Amino acid sequence: MEINIQKRVLEANENEAERLRKYFAEKKVFVLNMMSSPGSGKTETLVKTLDRLMPETRTAVIVGDICTTNDADRLKSTGAEVTQINTDQFGGDCHLAAHLVEQCAREFDLDSIDLLIVENIGNLVCPAEFDIGEDARTVVLSVTEGEDKPLKYPLMFRLAQSAILNKADLLAYLDFDADLAVKNINEVNPEIPVFRISATKEEGLDPWVEWLRGEVSGKLEPKA
Amino acid sequence: MEINIQKRVLEANENEAERLRKYFAEKKVFVLNMMSSPGSGKTETLVKTLDRLMPETRTAVIVGDICTTNDADRLKSTGAEVTQINTDQFGGDCHLAAHLVEQCAREFDLDSIDLLIVENIGNLVCPAEFDIGEDARTVVLSVTEGEDKPLKYPLMFRLAQSAILNKADLLAYLDFDADLAVKNINEVNPEIPVFRISATKEEGLDPWVEWLRGEVSGKLEPKA
Numbered sequence: 001m002e003i004n005i006q007k008r009v010l011e012a013n014e015n016e017a018e019r020l021r022k023y024f025a026e027k028k029v030f031v032l033n034m035m036s037s038p039g040s041g042k043t044e045t046l047v048k049t050l051d052r053l054m055p056e057t058r059t060a061v062i063v064g065d066i067c068t069t070n071d072a073d074r075l076k077s078t079g080a081e082v083t084q085i086n087t088d089q090f091g092g093d094c095h096l097a098a099h100l101v102e103q104c105a106r107e108f109d110l111d112s113i114d115l116l117i118v119e120n121i122g123n124l125v126c127p128a129e130f131d132i133g134e135d136a137r138t139v140v141l142s143v144t145e146g147e148d149k150p151l152k153y154p155l156m157f158r159l160a161q162s163a164i165l166n167k168a169d170l171l172a173y174l175d176f177d178a179d180l181a182v183k184n185i186n187e188v189n190p191e192i193p194v195f196r197i198s199a200t201k202e203e204g205l206d207p208w209v210e211w212l213r214g215e216v217s218g219k220l221e222p223k224a
Numbered sequence: 225m226e227i228n229i230q231k232r233v234l235e236a237n238e239n240e241a242e243r244l245r246k247y248f249a250e251k252k253v254f255v256l257n258m259m260s261s262p263g264s265g266k267t268e269t270l271v272k273t274l275d276r277l278m279p280e281t282r283t284a285v286i287v288g289d290i291c292t293t294n295d296a297d298r299l300k301s302t303g304a305e306v307t308q309i310n311t312d313q314f315g316g317d318c319h320l321a322a323h324l325v326e327q328c329a330r331e332f333d334l335d336s337i338d339l340l341i342v343e344n345i346g347n348l349v350c351p352a353e354f355d356i357g358e359d360a361r362t363v364v365l366s367v368t369e370g371e372d373k374p375l376k377y378p379l380m381f382r383l384a385q386s387a388i389l390n391k392a393d394l395l396a397y398l399d400f401d402a403d404l405a406v407k408n409i410n411e412v413n414p415e416i417p418v419f420r421i422s423a424t425k426e427e428g429l430d431p432w433v434e435w436l437r438g439e440v441s442g443k444l445e446p447k448a
Binding site: 005037038039065066067068070092094121122123124125126129142144145146148149151152153154155167169170173174175200 | 229261262263289290291292294316318345346347348349350353366368369370372373375376377378379391393394397398399424
């Protein structure tokens, strides 16, 4: 019974997400869904990414957390418009669903936004199952988490269009094989680029930002 | 509707967990539920803990993962009996539930076991909601994850009987305030001890192992 109910919840979410995707297309907004474990450095990566994208790429951010507005507060320093979803009022939900993203997105003036980034709740499992009407997904893995995570949590890596290997500045102090981590990501998803960065030290960010800029302009200025 | 169904699922699990707790009590087995984010070092902590507990404390381990048997393979090197649950056959479940733990526990000869440790799926959210018939919960936080995690994911910390702050050997390379992390844990749960350790470097393990040994003997040899 539980599995059937989960199916119905997922189906309802998929219908909602498809509708939302059309709405974002009409508004010419590219939507990126960023996902990871807690503490992989999503927010720090976003802060440094926004510093490079803005103001040319007009960007807004929706931040999902169960509790606290810490991440939203950090992101506001970039000048981007930021809205926070706290899921504790919805029973401490472990993922963002399409209807929550829609509620938040409607608070922005989408006509003056090119890119909407959704920082999902820190969780390598459940967010992967919930389409939120995004155009692309990026999964962030930090080098402190172990090389095997793509194999242990394959769905999130399988459904991503790019991956970030963060905290590369700590590699010198860890017994972590970055090449093996990339190999494991590409075992699950052979197509995607993996960007090795250190968000705190601002290393390796350019290829990642270029990739994102290319995705955004690919949607907003489609080739004739 | 979704919330009502979630309630029913949680209630069914709680009934199952209560029954299971009685069964473990009859068998005189202490059950520890270990939880954390992916990559916090639960398995490494367990390997080093088992080295110190065994063979005096006869220990068995149930390891939960969505995919792979990596953790079980690492734990078997300690000589403990180990059973793996892979939840991918149950739709990639993001937590262990009482009925799954019961299935695995019945594979062990519980009459010759003092301590059963359940290494839950790497996830700071959902496992906290599912009682598995345990006597105590320990949450592992690594110093690479950020000091604010207890405030962002409070339920898991609120329901724990102890916490481990792992990867303390990396503190020198991080902008992480360990005292603030401990303060945040105790803000959510003032009672619990927080053990600062480095599992890989085998530092700080003794107070943690002593705590666990005390909990186990407190249940198995109750004071007159």
